[in-house]
Amino acid sequence: MLSISSARKTLNLVPTIFKAGYASAVTKTSNGVKVSALDESSPTASVSLVINAGARFEPKGKAGIAHFVKNFGFKNNGHRSAFRITRETELVGGVLTSNLGRESVTFTAECLKEDVPYFVEVFGDLVAQTKFADHEFHSVATQVASEYHAVEATPEVAVIEAVHSAAFRNGLGNPIYAASYSDVTTDDLKQFAADHFVANKIALVATGVSEAELKSLADTAFAKVAAGSAAKVEASKYFGGDVRVPFNTQLGHVAVAFEGAAAGTPDFYTAQVLRSLLGGDRFVKWSTSGVSPLAAAASKIGNGAQITAFNFGYSDAGLFGVYAQAENNAIEQAAKAAVDSLKAAAKSVSAEDFKRALAQAKFESASRYESRVSATELLGAQALQGQKVTASESLAALEKVQAGDVSKLAAKLLSSKPTTVVVGKTSELPYGDALF
């Protein structure tokens, strides 16, 4: 229905962004590893290996395997042992991290500029020669379990996971964290790596290094990696629905989400402005009020109530919504206020509000290129899509957004089937249809 046609529209839109000059094509090595760098003048650098093998690519019956892959990063490989990688990293003053998303798994090294070649080599070995040994599996599984238990106790994560699973069911709806009953063995991991650790599903992203240098390093380090083919994935379909998650938490949590836009599309930039328009963020520490409608509503309720808007963009779909947390007796009022402010935006957006929202969206967009973690995440996601959008290009895309587009988008969001998630003492929390 609506979801299919809009997904098609999204696909058609991608080339038009190229034409409009908001993005440029990404550099590739001879076997297809995508290379993207942000050459800033800092004494340190970071290199990230982004593999298009996140939770949405998990094969049926192997839920949680991507989480194991994440924790198997930097383990024994044919060239170096895990111990050697750790010690050598310590000796050169580097920091290694692994990160898992719905679309990709990311391994990052932060280091001094002169040590970048070493870490690119480590990444090449990680892709081509990780052993996935049985005796390492036990410690990895323990780590996976402890990470799962940590997030199991976090209501904010439960809300976001439930929103995704209700909105997309499979694919983007797959949980990121491996449940304690997940059935994964080293043989499954070897198979998963054989399927997904191929050059066409890999992007090498760096900050503080020139793209030409990064490409020549990647050419040698990834020479042995099979080219493979780009990730094939079923187009995301938006479903929507109500989910109620019983959870032992003091505050009540309610999220209402709608079908949003894929990252990098004009609608996504409009949604960014709409997100800033609704607001809810605190720009001054400990402040209790703000100009944005959501911040004003939260301060009216008081008692630690928080209402924010979110806008998640993925390669072929997106989610836009509002998230309220408040004491159980006030949560319905908070959630209603959030939905009402979205409805108000669908009617009209005043020029004054639009100006503020646009400025905030621009600041947020540009500052994502400043921090190493968010810049890497951004460049990685773009590179896997075969493009590179610079900070100024994303600002130019935001400049095109008009106040009319924002209210049109809000109306369009409201016309999709809502995804409502409540987390907490469910007997005291409102039902989704009572909020509209």
Place this chain on the structure above:
Amino acid sequence: MSGITLVNQVKASKFLSGVLQPVANAFVNASGYRKLGLRYDDVLREETDIIREAVNRLPENQGYERVFRMKTAFQYSLSHTVATKETALKPEDDIRYLTPIIDEVAAEFAEKEDFNNIKSYTK
């Protein structure tokens, strides 16, 4: 495992292996572990860090088989008997299933020792 070894040279030379192989076979027979149903890797001294770690890394079924062979040997020992020629472990079954793992663990331990005694230098 360490130690000076000429095994490769002996294997390469037809003359040397022709002379020494029967001696080696006689030695293995005399040592008698096969008559208890054991493999060579079963009788290695287990009370070292390296071998303990290697045994830990055995695949589950191989670990159980190892324990089963040891229990069998223990029964032979209790009953003051040995296996008959037919039931004793055959030379072709005397597989070095633990040795590759021992080599791997030994290399890791040596690497760790090297790093623990490393001298930092400036480039």
